[in-house]
Amino acid sequence: MAVTRARAPMRSPLGRVFGLGSAKEGVEHWWRQRMTGLALVPLVLWFVIAVIGLVGADRAAMVAWMHSPIPAMLMILLIVATFYHAALGLQVVIEDYIHGEGTRLTVLIVMRALCVLFVVRGVLAVLKLALAG
């Protein structure tokens, strides 16, 4: 089709500048998935090594470990990054396989609520152990 026709552009100049596309979110979801994933690489490696070090240890050793500032800090970061990453990933799975609008929205809300719940539970537990006198 070599015929060039003067046509009104489908997207407004402002829309093009925003670059958010029809979903109005742009690449935000994709980018957050990558950034949380990237953060989780060192966090997971730290976690695995730390947990192997705690194998066979009693509660006192575990509590003492969470009482130290750096493990407590890394653990909170791990919890937040894990559930953030999980919520983004599960969202894609839910959107792929659940087709009914109402069901999909319900499952998405429940999934997000559970993720928030587990983050709060985990962070509170770490804070309790970290700040205990």
Place this chain on the structure above:
Amino acid sequence: MISDPRPLSPHLQIYRWQLTSVLSILHRMTGIALAVGAILLVSWLGAAADGPKSYATFQNFMGSWLGLLLLFSWSVALFYHLCNGIRHLWWDTGHGLELKSVYASGWTVVGATGALTILAWIVGLSQWVH
């Protein structure tokens, strides 16, 4: 009802799996499993914070066959998702997207997952025995 059964596509009995698609499906499956497994992490921290009794209950469960099986599956899923996640991040920079590289990195992920799992459990179990 299907009165004349016609062949499925892909024909599941003779379907030749490809490493690429299998690893892709596994990434999603381990991701879902790890989301569930993360509840285990929170339960562990919660049990420790709640007190010695809760922690003993949690430790007893993790020491049981079911607990150990869960922990082992969790570790495999974690190492796989970690290695394949790094592979994905590498792809996102525009590298390694030729078919040959995709297969090479795929087998590397399989090997690394096995090696990391075995290493973690050897070190972990030797720690347990002591």
